Amino acid sequence: MDLIDAPEGLWLGRCWRPDVAGPAVVTLRDGTLTDITSATAPTVSDVLDLPDPAAHVRGAPGEALGPLDEIAANPCDRRNLHLLAPCDLQAVKAAGVTFARSMVERVIEEQAAGDPTRAEAVRARIGAAIGDSLRDLRAGSPEAAEVKRALQAEGLWSQYLEVGIGPDAEVFSKCPPMASVGPGADIGLLPVSTWNNPEPEIVLAVSSAGRILGATLGNDVNLRDLEGRSALLLSKAKDNNASSAIGPMIRLFDDGWGLDDVRRAELTLLVEGEDGYTLTGHSSMSEISRDPEDLVAQTLGRHHQYPDGVVLYLGTLFAPTEDRDVPGEGFTHKQGDVVTISAPGLGALRNVVRLSTEAPEWTFGTRALMKNLAARGLLS
Template identity: 60%
Template sequence: MGTNIIPNGILLGRARVPGQTLPRVVTVRDGKLVDITAKGFATVRDIAESGKAAEHVRTAPGTELADIDAVLANSVAGKGGDDVPVLLSPIDLQAIKASGVTFVVSLLERVIEEQARGDKSRADALRSEILELIGTDLSQLVPGSEPAMKVKAALIGKGVWSQYLEVGIGPDAEIFTKSQPMSSVGYGAEVGLHPISSWNNPEPEVAVLVTSKGEIVGATLGNDVNLRDVEGRSALLLGKAKDNNASASLGPFIRLFDGEFTLETVKQAEIALHVEGTDGFVLEGASNMCQISRTPESLVAATIGEHHQYPDGLVLYLGTMFAPVKDRDGAGKGFTHKIGDTVSISTPSLGTLTNTVNLSTQCPPWTYGTSHLLRDLARADLL
């Protein structure tokens, strides 16, 4: 059953079913994709907010749709037929948020982007210079702590202080809106790069499912597609760098916490990345969640609380430590995506999320939004 793609556990997702416009809420049982859409539980949001998400998904009556292997094969961009369901992003009405600069490697690469002003040819020299200047193992610092503030003061004195160092070791986490509700893409879909970018990369991450009460109830994999040159030119271009058509992927399913799979499991996960290009280029790397500098709980608390409410809940990307620097087109040129790259993000507890890279202008346009979902739910008498 979807070897290394679909994990064991209580899985929650969405699928497009032939002949229906309404996305179906689904789970996996005994190698089959099962439709569990029901009145009162017709959206992933409804199930997450029920207070009994794992129990509901485990016991809900359902209708078998197809073998999960057939669904996975049919979900790959460009290969889908009309007779088998296709997996969608496993969330619907939730806000899509992300946290940045939560790993020291990512922190240093963001500083390099900023100093390079979006010019990837300067990255190698800047990397050596900045590491020499910092001269401290930032991974041992607790953000906002007294030792962290001393490092901050020392770096200001050396003239290398950065907005990325501020959110990396300062008291406040970077939390931003990655994309809009209903706009994320799922397993097998194309992920989009804005055409203006010539220096970009995948960001393999864990994303947690959070209720309107701030409770973390599950997790999935995500690709927080990043345009290094655009954000490097100015942090004020973060929206342009991060929120584009098909720039947020999630999946293949949300795995709900059930006693066996918990937030502690997530904290110990090692996230593997594999990129393979049509040019034969292969890039591999890993991001271990145990090296995150801010806990998932603290990142969620920085996102939702008395200062900001999310009545439909949210999904929060937790950040990545993986910033690829492997040369692709010659010495010193570093890594950037090419159209047709296949990106796979995996960990045993959450499975594998695979997407193919394209320009955001060439990916299927986002046309099914919240209003369409509500109308379809009303027509099906599921509201």
């Protein structure tokens, strides 16, 4: 699939410019990546907090940097012009357990204590008890409360079911601002993990005032063994070097594309191993148990402010169970896997799996960005 499959869309992103040793705010005009960085809006966070971000992106003066396809093919290092994750100062948050089928897999991880050899037997036992009873439930509804009571009576209640169908969503910090990688970059796994998988997701772009202004794609890299051992290891399982991929660019909402399109989005996952192995998967946003607006409202509001805005992973329906190597142990990544997440209207996000200890170190953070923008005369 093309990196950007809807050229008629209004696109906002970031790229690294080696000539200024820093990032640029960019948009796409007639297939050309165009730098629209300005003192008015030197960051994507600033753009999204303008009264009308779409109008700004359409009308901002720009400098053509080159054809998008050529720039996207460049190596992701500071010697080359290349795409970055399309967020900068925003908090990177993620909603977990938002789909019934993946919720059951989280319960299996917990019951198996992170041991993939036990997962198949646990899956069969839980499947027999739960079946499809969770599929049509709306989280926090009276019907969900009845299911909760029934499961508790059977001794099958879990913290994952609590956040999956209870009134309160799971929203956690995926990584610090500026730590996400973009299209073409390596994504990282902890060396100690032996049971892990990609998570194809929609990522919302939200202003500091809570306005949902656009969407992009994300890979919320998941270490099933660590989280399965203990939910208190969530940050160790989720927040590592290169463990958050977002991109290729944010598609801003306009008259032709909006939040309802996100609600109908169909995501496709393709994993291609160096050994010829392939895995395909699917995540349908129509099956989400919590509406995106509800997830945003539970993330920020009067109870919690984010003055630089938020990008929010919405969770995934995808949870791979087919065996890759050892019967009964399911899927896990191998180094060199190429992971492609795509959705009509949002393009494609492609990354290569490495160890977090071997992926490029994250060294350009918020302090470096502020120094760079100041040196370029972009901070008032």
